[in-house]
Amino acid sequence: MSDDxxxxxxxxxxxxxxLVCWYFAAALTFLFISMLGGMxxxxxxxxxxxxxxxxxxxxxxxxxxxxxxxxxGFLANGFLGCLHWAVPRLTLRPVLDRRLSVLIFIAWQAVxxxxxxxxxFGQAQALEWGETPxxxxxxxxxxxxxxxxxxxxxxxxxxxxxxxTLWYFLAAFIWTFLTYAMGNFVPEYFVAGTSxxxxxxxxxxxxxxxxxxxxxxxxxxxxxxxxxxxxIWSHGxxxxxxxxxxxxxxxxxxxxFLYTPIPMFLQYGAVIxxxxxxxxxxxxxxxxxxxxxxxxxxxxxxxxxxxxxxxMVFYFLTCFQCALQVTxxxxxxxxxxxxxxxxxxxxxxxxxxxxxxxxxxxxFPLLIGRDWYSRKLCEWxxxxxxxxxxxxxxxxxxxxxxxxxxxxxxQPWDASVExxxxxxxxxxxxxxxxxxxxxxxxxxxxxxxRGEEELAVDSATVPAPAS
Amino acid sequence: xxxxxxxxxxxxxxxxxxxxxLSNAVVPALMYRDLPEQTVEELINGNLRYQFExxxxxxxxxxxxxxxxxxxxxxxxxxxxxxxxAEALRVGHRIYTGEGCWHCHSQFVRPVSNExxxxxxxxxxxxxxxxxxxxxxxxxxxxxxxLSREGGRRSNDWHAVHxxxxxxxxxxxxxxxxPWLFDGSPDRPNKRGLALITYVQWLGSWLESYPxxxxxxxxxxxxxxxxxx
Numbered sequence: 001m002s003d004d005x006x007x008x009x010x011x012x013x014x015x016x017x018x019l020v021c022w023y024f025a026a027a028l029t030f031l032f033i034s035m036l037g038g039m040x041x042x043x044x045x046x047x048x049x050x051x052x053x054x055x056x057x058x059x060x061x062x063x064x065x066x067x068x069x070x071x072x073g074f075l076a077n078g079f080l081g082c083l084h085w086a087v088p089r090l091t092l093r094p095v096l097d098r099r100l101s102v103l104i105f106i107a108w109q110a111v112x113x114x115x116x117x118x119x120x121f122g123q124a125q126a127l128e129w130g131e132t133p134x135x136x137x138x139x140x141x142x143x144x145x146x147x148x149x150x151x152x153x154x155x156x157x158x159x160x161x162x163x164x165t166l167w168y169f170l171a172a173f174i175w176t177f178l179t180y181a182m183g184n185f186v187p188e189y190f191v192a193g194t195s196x197x198x199x200x201x202x203x204x205x206x207x208x209x210x211x212x213x214x215x216x217x218x219x220x221x222x223x224x225x226x227x228x229x230x231x232i233w234s235h236g237x238x239x240x241x242x243x244x245x246x247x248x249x250x251x252x253x254x255x256x257f258l259y260t261p262i263p264m265f266l267q268y269g270a271v272i273x274x275x276x277x278x279x280x281x282x283x284x285x286x287x288x289x290x291x292x293x294x295x296x297x298x299x300x301x302x303x304x305x306x307x308x309x310x311x312m313v314f315y316f317l318t319c320f321q322c323a324l325q326v327t328x329x330x331x332x333x334x335x336x337x338x339x340x341x342x343x344x345x346x347x348x349x350x351x352x353x354x355x356x357x358x359x360x361x362x363x364f365p366l367l368i369g370r371d372w373y374s375r376k377l378c379e380w381x382x383x384x385x386x387x388x389x390x391x392x393x394x395x396x397x398x399x400x401x402x403x404x405x406x407x408x409x410x411q412p413w414d415a416s417v418e419x420x421x422x423x424x425x426x427x428x429x430x431x432x433x434x435x436x437x438x439x440x441x442x443x444x445x446x447x448x449x450r451g452e453e454e455l456a457v458d459s460a461t462v463p464a465p466a467s
Numbered sequence: 468x469x470x471x472x473x474x475x476x477x478x479x480x481x482x483x484x485x486x487x488x489l490s491n492a493v494v495p496a497l498m499y500r501d502l503p504e505q506t507v508e509e510l511i512n513g514n515l516r517y518q519f520e521x522x523x524x525x526x527x528x529x530x531x532x533x534x535x536x537x538x539x540x541x542x543x544x545x546x547x548x549x550x551x552x553a554e555a556l557r558v559g560h561r562i563y564t565g566e567g568c569w570h571c572h573s574q575f576v577r578p579v580s581n582e583x584x585x586x587x588x589x590x591x592x593x594x595x596x597x598x599x600x601x602x603x604x605x606x607x608x609x610x611x612x613x614l615s616r617e618g619g620r621r622s623n624d625w626h627a628v629h630x631x632x633x634x635x636x637x638x639x640x641x642x643x644x645x646p647w648l649f650d651g652s653p654d655r656p657n658k659r660g661l662a663l664i665t666y667v668q669w670l671g672s673w674l675e676s677y678p679x680x681x682x683x684x685x686x687x688x689x690x691x692x693x694x695x696x
Binding site: 044045046047049052053055058059060061063064122123124125126127128131155156158161162167170171173174175178179182186187188189191192193194195196197198199200201202204210239242243246247250251253254256257259260261262263266269270331332333335336337338340341404407408409410413414417418421424 | 469470471472475476478479480481483484486487488490491492494495496498499502504562564565566567568569570571573575577578579580581582584585590591592594595596597598600601602603604605606607608609610611612637638639640641643644645646647
């Protein structure tokens with residue numbers, strides 16, 4: 001070791017690699033469970049539910065396990081794993097306390113498992129994406145507080161302007177805590193009816209916009225320059241992207257409940273701010289494509305970069321779709337249909353899950369200390385996931401239009417179900433492709449884990465891309 | 468300010484969130500503060516009581532097992548039925564939420580897409596100012612029909628058979644069966660089953676247009692089969 005090592009903290013002192021591994025393992029476990037739940041609901045819709053009539057396998061309950069396991073099991077665990085890697089390396093300081101980290105890890109798994117168990121036994125709270133039984137909410141709230149403290153400690157010791165990634169992270173810690181509190185307590189204990197609907201809308205939307213989105217973009221601002229070995233294209237656009245998102249995103253929640261009895265001026269406000277944020281989103285996407293400009297071939301041979309940029313293309317598509325569907329004209333037709341379900345899958349899997357899976361593809365070899373068992377299986381994982389989500393989203397979006405037209409035409413209700421069946425069948429196979437991708441990934445991780453070949457890790461410097 | 472810790476924490480993190488919460492959540496709450504929130508007891512109406520007592524007539528054994536026998540005296544009698552009806556509504560609401568019914572059935576009628584024709588009157592705020600809309604059950608997806616005007620449209624028997632096995636009554640229905648709401652057969656709903664039927668029969672029972680039927684037009688002489696001259 002040279003003298004440098006005293007000035008610059010060693011990687012081992014910064015990052016608890018074991019913890020990152022645990023988080024990733026937990027994340028993939030819950031993704032597996034969530035996908036099983038999704039498959040069950042998909043099979044129910046095409047009337048081939050293998051567990052029909054069994055109470056704890058009721059598709060209605062597993063539909064909620066599906067969405068909650070993705071939000072709190074997969075995304076939250078995946079993000080926490082990534083944060084335990086990125087925050088200490090970026091701030092050059094470890095998190096507040098390693099024991100606290102372990103405590104949070106255990107507590108969070110308990111929260112997610114209790115949520116899944118509570119839902120399976122029919123104790124859901126009537127708040128979309130916050131179905132976590134009411135008795136778990138306070139525990140989750142404390143968990144989120146501890147997460148914020150643990151990660152904000154190293155950030156708070158930084159001096160001078162922060163790097164973009166940390167803007168997003170800092171804000172996300174505050175927003176996630178506030179969003180969870182607002183959504184889980186206000187409509188349950190303080191207001192009822194229409195006002196509760198407004199809060200519920202804010203909650204669904206802020207969970208995506210103020211928890212998942214800022215953590216996702218923060219990680220992109222961190223990993224993309226490292227993997228491409230060049231800085232972000234425009235600092236000005238980074239500023240526009242962050243502050244635009246911070247201002248406009250929280251104002252949009254009510255767009256989930258257009259044409260409800262919520263006052264119309266609030267509905268219009270939500271629509272306008274949604275369209276505004278799509279413009280902001282475009283600047284962020286332009287910034288990232290400006291960054292990769294000239295190194296475009298990286299998407300061919302650098303797998304994590306390919307995951308990231310595929311996610312960004314989907315992000316642009318899904319946001320563009322949002323700018324259209326949020327208008328009252330579109331809402332009249334597509335609200336309540338599978339169009340929205342397709343949109344939700346495109347955002348949650350096509351964008352944020354793809355980013356986390358890309359980061360995992362990059363980090364697992366470094367964490368395990370061995371190169372991927374099979375690069376070919378990594379390719380399979382990518383293509384099954386990317387094609388699967390593209391087909392699923394396209395299929396559901398199209399199916400939604402047919403449902404909407406069928407309803408507006410006042411056809412008998414059964415006709416709208418009948419017109420949906422072909423789309424629901426295609427969705428099952430798209431889902432199977434995505435599930436197959438996950439199985440390939442898990443097998444690849446397992447074989448890499450058991451492999452013998454050692455990868456030389458230079459702990460002091462930023463390691464080279466995995467592929 | 469734009470890249471500093473305090474700027475991000477207080478302006479983006481706290482202030483922007485607070486602005487949104489005030490304008491999007493506190494404003495409607497203040498606008499509707501004059502609409503009192505009804506308790507479950509206050510929600511019981513004649514239509515609902517009729518359906519609830521009808522359940523007791525149709526499934527006496529199951530009903531007595533779940534809610535007990537009504538007492539003798541006239542005054543006590545009425546109070547007892549209201550009491551049990553409130554209990555059934557609360558339990559039914561819990562089942563409706565716990566089973567995730569609200570993820571496939573919405574509870575609001577929009578003023579667009581011909582929904583007034585299909586479901587009945589457009590939803591109004593006062594309909595949601597009650598304990599059973601905590602949190603509100605607007606819903607975001609309709610795999611099955613909207614249920615906010617479902618009360619009274621179908622008989623209790625229909626609902627029992629439908630919950631037990633939807634395909635019996637609606638071929639190709641993608642709705643799951645709920646046999647655990649019954650003791651083995653559709654004519655033996657257990658407490659959860661009775662409560663859920665009560666809850667569904669309550670939906671829309673507060674409206675003047677109760678029960679609302681699709682394509683329900685007043686009969687005119689033309690429609691009757693009159694002897695051809």
